Every structure is written in C-alpha cells, then in structure tokens.
Amino acid sequence: SIVLAILIISGTWVTANAEARAAVIGWVKEIYSTYIVYIFGGESQNTTTPTDYRPTWIPDGYADSYYDRSEDTTFVAYTNETGQMINFSYIHAPDESKWLVDRNNMVTTQVRVNDNAAELFISTDSDYSNAIIWSDADDNAFYLSGFVDEAELIRIAESVVPVK
Secondary structure: OHHHHHHHHHHHHHHHOHHHHHHHHOEEEEEOOOEEEEEEOOOOOOOOOOOEEEEOOOOOOOEEEEEEEOOOEEEEEEEOOOOOEEEEEEEOOOOOOEEEEEOOOEEEEEEEEOOEEEEEEEEOOOOOOEEEEEEOOOOOEEEEEEOOOHHHHHHHHHOEEEEO
C-alpha cells in the first residue's frame, strides 16, 4: 500500500507540475490564447550523430525547392507548379529549442504518427496551411505543414524516414 501511495502522489505531481512533466516526457506544450509553444524541457537521450530525415511520399506535382540545415534544425520545402508549399522541418538537438504554432483559425486534434503521439492542426481559413507536430523516441521533433488535406498530411508524416 505504501508503494501504491507513492505512485499516486508522484503521478499527481507529474500531472500538475509542468517542470516535472518535462523531465519525464521531454517535449512540453504551453497553451496561450493565440499560440502554442512547444519546448523541450527534459534531458535529451539523443547522444548519436544527427540523422537526416525526409518524407518518402509527397503528393504528385511537388518537388524539392529549398533546403537549410543549421546546427540544430533542418528545413526542407517542397513546391508545386502553383507555388503552394509543403514545409518539413525537424529539430535533432532539442536542448534549448522551442516552436511556436499560431492557434488562430485552427482546430487541434490528437493523432498518431508511426506510434508516436502527434498534434494535427487543421486550418479553418483557406489562407493558412494545415500542420502536424510529433516527436520520436530519440527526442527528435518534427513539424510538417502544407496546403494538403488531413489524410495527405498524416500520410506524408508517416513516410518520414532517416536518409543516408
């Protein structure tokens, strides 16, 4: 019964305390009135050399148009003939990293990407793209956005793999 009491108390503490939750789960979401901030608050378990990632499926008509890699973040843009873009980025060294997502005109849904919890942002305004954010077991965080529907966005996200 003492072990059970400790588990209940620690579970309540982790649920109520953002810092404790960050230490346990890594990425923490802070919700504000007009935006969401994703912050990596834990200790990264990723001690390997950064891996490059790319989606293996992109809708027809899109091609690589831009690539940028900094020390911690990689960004790849895919553009179609009409100028619409699909943006893919990821953080491979999450220490001190954060992402901001505008909540205006967005409906947020919890989904899964290859067994990882993800948040899907579906725009209610045709001027804004849909997006999805998820992280993997190695503390890599991924962000994908584009003017594609929910099913295509999830399909692109699930096709992301390490590349050599």
